[in-house]
Amino acid sequence: MKNSSPEYLANLYKNALLDDVIPFWEKYSIDEEEGGYFTCLERDGSIYDTDKFIWLQARQVWTFSMLYNRVEKRDQWLEIATHGYQFLKQYGRNKEGNWYFSLNQQGEPLIQPYNIFSDCFAALGFYQYSLATDNKEARDIAIATYQNILARQDNPKGQYEKSVPGTRPLKGFALPMILSMLNLELEEVLDTNQVQQSIDHCIQEITDVFWDSKKKIIHEYVLQDGSYSNSYEGRLVNPGHGIEAMWFIMEIARNRNDQELIEKAVQIVLDLLNYGWDEEYGGIFYFLDAKGHPPLQLEWNQKLWWVHLETLIALSKGFRLTDNEKCWKWYQKVHDYSWSRFPDPDNGEWFGYLNRRGERYTPLKGSKWKGCFHVPRALYECWQTFEELTKLQKSKQT
Amino acid sequence: MKNSSPEYLANLYKNALLDDVIPFWEKYSIDEEEGGYFTCLERDGSIYDTDKFIWLQARQVWTFSMLYNRVEKRDQWLEIATHGYQFLKQYGRNKEGNWYFSLNQQGEPLIQPYNIFSDCFAALGFYQYSLATDNKEARDIAIATYQNILARQDNPKGQYEKSVPGTRPLKGFALPMILSMLNLELEEVLDTNQVQQSIDHCIQEITDVFWDSKKKIIHEYVLQDGSYSNSYEGRLVNPGHGIEAMWFIMEIARNRNDQELIEKAVQIVLDLLNYGWDEEYGGIFYFLDAKGHPPLQLEWNQKLWWVHLETLIALSKGFRLTDNEKCWKWYQKVHDYSWSRFPDPDNGEWFGYLNRRGERYTPLKGSKWKGCFHVPRALYECWQTFEELTKLQKSKQT
Numbered sequence: 013m014k015n016s017s018p019e020y021l022a023n024l025y026k027n028a029l030l031d032d033v034i035p036f037w038e039k040y041s042i043d044e045e046e047g048g049y050f051t052c053l054e055r056d057g058s059i060y061d062t063d064k065f066i067w068l069q070a071r072q073v074w075t076f077s078m079l080y081n082r083v084e085k086r087d088q089w090l091e092i093a094t095h096g097y098q099f100l101k102q103y104g105r106n107k108e109g110n111w112y113f114s115l116n117q118q119g120e121p122l123i124q125p126y127n128i129f130s131d132c133f134a135a136l137g138f139y140q141y142s143l144a145t146d147n148k149e150a151r152d153i154a155i156a157t158y159q160n161i162l163a164r165q166d167n168p169k170g171q172y173e174k175s176v177p178g179t180r181p182l183k184g185f186a187l188p189m190i191l192s193m194l195n196l197e198l199e200e201v202l203d204t205n206q207v208q209q210s211i212d213h214c215i216q217e218i219t220d221v222f223w224d225s226k227k228k229i230i231h232e233y234v235l236q237d238g239s240y241s242n243s244y245e246g247r248l249v250n251p252g253h254g255i256e257a258m259w260f261i262m263e264i265a266r267n268r269n270d271q272e273l274i275e276k277a278v279q280i281v282l283d284l285l286n287y288g289w290d291e292e293y294g295g296i297f298y299f300l301d302a303k304g305h306p307p308l309q310l311e312w313n314q315k316l317w318w319v320h321l322e323t324l325i326a327l328s329k330g331f332r333l334t335d336n337e338k339c340w341k342w343y344q345k346v347h348d349y350s351w352s353r354f355p356d357p358d359n360g361e362w363f364g365y366l367n368r369r370g371e372r373y374t375p376l377k378g379s380k381w382k383g384c385f386h387v388p389r390a391l392y393e394c395w396q397t398f399e400e401l402t403k404l405q406k407s408k409q410t
Numbered sequence: 411m412k413n414s415s416p417e418y419l420a421n422l423y424k425n426a427l428l429d430d431v432i433p434f435w436e437k438y439s440i441d442e443e444e445g446g447y448f449t450c451l452e453r454d455g456s457i458y459d460t461d462k463f464i465w466l467q468a469r470q471v472w473t474f475s476m477l478y479n480r481v482e483k484r485d486q487w488l489e490i491a492t493h494g495y496q497f498l499k500q501y502g503r504n505k506e507g508n509w510y511f512s513l514n515q516q517g518e519p520l521i522q523p524y525n526i527f528s529d530c531f532a533a534l535g536f537y538q539y540s541l542a543t544d545n546k547e548a549r550d551i552a553i554a555t556y557q558n559i560l561a562r563q564d565n566p567k568g569q570y571e572k573s574v575p576g577t578r579p580l581k582g583f584a585l586p587m588i589l590s591m592l593n594l595e596l597e598e599v600l601d602t603n604q605v606q607q608s609i610d611h612c613i614q615e616i617t618d619v620f621w622d623s624k625k626k627i628i629h630e631y632v633l634q635d636g637s638y639s640n641s642y643e644g645r646l647v648n649p650g651h652g653i654e655a656m657w658f659i660m661e662i663a664r665n666r667n668d669q670e671l672i673e674k675a676v677q678i679v680l681d682l683l684n685y686g687w688d689e690e691y692g693g694i695f696y697f698l699d700a701k702g703h704p705p706l707q708l709e710w711n712q713k714l715w716w717v718h719l720e721t722l723i724a725l726s727k728g729f730r731l732t733d734n735e736k737c738w739k740w741y742q743k744v745h746d747y748s749w750s751r752f753p754d755p756d757n758g759e760w761f762g763y764l765n766r767r768g769e770r771y772t773p774l775k776g777s778k779w780k781g782c783f784h785v786p787r788a789l790y791e792c793w794q795t796f797e798e799l800t801k802l803q804k805s806k807q808t
């Protein structure tokens with residue numbers, strides 16, 4: 013790192029967010045004709061596909077609402093959030109209130125509500141939007157969606173569930189992970205008992221059930237009783253996914269003043285990095301097999317933008333909250349890897365996908381899966397953390 | 411190529427099939443305890459997962475029955491075919507006669523019959539097995555499965571279909587492609603009118619509807635009315651898939667003495683190779699976007715074993731049937747690429763997955779998707795073609 017002062021880093025993240033990344037989405041992603049956002053954007057921002065994916069639509073509502081709520085009351089940000097909110101409110105749900113997976117440009121439904129994460133991101137986006145506008149309807153839809161997620165959580169895919177009941181009853185790490193995020197964000201508006209119970213359950217699932225303290229990995233799937241399943245799903249490890257969940261846990265623990273839980277989350281981040289770091293070419297692997305067998309995912313050794321950004325959040329927060337020097341060493345390593353490869357100096361925003369060697373193999377800025385979310389959220393979170401560290405440093409000096 | 415005489419090549423393929431690849435599966439894939447086959451095999455043949463995937467179970471029944479029927483009446487081959495046949499007959503179907511997608515080692519169903527290609531490979535395997543044994547039950551199940559496929563072909567995924575009816579009604583290239591294979595194999599035992607009608611329909615779909623004569627590509631999906639869909643699915647091109655279908659078409663055309671159709675299929679192979687060949691690193695891309703946009707598949711630039719083997723079949727057959735020198739030039743290029751990278755000189759069988767540069771990035775010999783099928787089928791087909799060419803050459807010399 014050229015400059016590792018918290019002040020320098022706070023500015024680096026702030027400027028990247030406000031002068032580079034957000035302007036990219038402001039300029040290229042708004043569908044003025046049909047509403048909502050374009051997310052399938054080439055390197056230069058030109059649109060190559062017009063479908064509307066609920067995950068990404070709702071995440072962009074969240075991002076612009078969050079910026080409005082937490083950074084600055086810019087009219088343009090609220091307008092952009094409203095633009096997506098209205099499109100989603102009108103077209104996003106079926107009659108039962110379940111969120112579709114995708115719509116075409118005009119908002120007609122393409123893919124059925126088989127994926128409960130659409131609902132999760134819709135609840136996050138609508139609630140954040142309701143805070144920006146004091147919009148009761150947005151808040152009501154967010155709460156109803158949250159309740160619907162809880163009601164559906166034991167069979168989230170409904171009729172689209174392809175596994176035969178009983179033979180190998182797996183549960184996924186993604187659900188407690190996203191629920192902890194949801195509880196963290198919607199806490200104020202939910203029933204206190206319900207939300208505390210749900211948070212307790214999430215923490216327990218994540219840190220006791222999915223976290224394998226012997227192997228020092230997080231399993232993406234375990235059996236319903238919490239035991240290990242020796243199957244493709246059971247052996248699957250997604251280090252970035254686990255690391256992302258750990259900074260949610262750090263935030264929850266911080267709210268609860270639970271330093272022990274913070275320390276545990278930080279240790280898990282460090283363990284996952286030791287496990288997931290590619291010693292040969294650098295960067296964090298996308299998928300690994302817990303027993304070292306060939307992963308099924310042909311993209312297993314690729315280096316993805318969000319994995320590295322979530323890691324930068326987790327490490328900077330971890331260092332901020334524990335002063336653990338190992339966090340700081342790892343932060344610098346992941347910082348150097350990420351900042352030298354992912355940002356696009358010519359067109360703004362970050363590239364998404366590198367091969368094992370760290371070379372870009374697809375130039376897209378947005379797609380069915382990459383939108384206006386991980387990059388701005390990480391830039392915001394790291395900015396805040398380094399600002400806190402700057403203040404701490406100054407208060408120590410005086 | 412060191413030696414490009416048909417006689418040398420016939421021997422190369424024959425020896426690879428009989429002395430290298432088939433012994434690998436004979437040695438490592440038989441589940442003596444629970445029946446059926448292991449397909450998830452490491453480089454050295456050791457088993458890393460015990461699930462039974464219907465595609466691969468049925469394909470291995472086909473391979474060993476085919477060898478018995480076409481190469482030599484070896485008892486061991488028939489025993490191995492019987493071993494898989496009995497397991498599949500006992501555990502493979504639900505009450506409605508639809509084939510599951512996967513079972514656990516003991517044969518208990520894991521994944522529901524959402525995937526009609528399970529049924530297609532079951533029909534192929536069971537019919538080939540019935541020819542080996544004159545087993546009426548195997549033939550009856552094959553025919554019932556074939557009829558069931560025809561009945562389900564308009565909604566092959568049933569309740570598991572996630573697209574909303576009407577918004578963007580797509581149809582896939584894979585179905586007419588596999589149906590042409592099914593018709594080719596089961597022709598003798600099916601109603602003549604029905605099979606000829608089905609073949610005519612497949613040829614028309616493949617060469618008129620999915621083949622785009624302007625862009626010189628085969629679309630993996632088109633709209634129900636045959637028109638182009640500007641969507642991720644509509645833009646998807648899988649060159650190896652199209653090339654594989656073309657050698658099915660060559661075989662159909664050969665049976666019908668339709669030289670014009672043969673010439674057309676050969677020209678499509680050459681066009682797809684021009685389109686799909688990686689000029690920078692060599693090899694055939696896995697996926698491309700018809701408009702040159704970033705493909706959604708993160709593995710798009712990888713080089714897969716089956717793509718190259720199907721191409722070797724198509725080019726050798728194409729050369730044999732048309733004497734087209736372009737086929738021969740391409741054959742040599744793809745031969746050199748494939749034979750220098752895919753076979754494993756230490757442990758037998760072929761590796762499956764190379765990165766864009768042609769380097770191996772996963773050492774597996776078998777998995778959820780790679781089994782005892784593409785390699786032995788291609789080795790057999792090329793062996794036969796080069797034997798035919800050897801005979802032709804000798805008859806010309808005398």
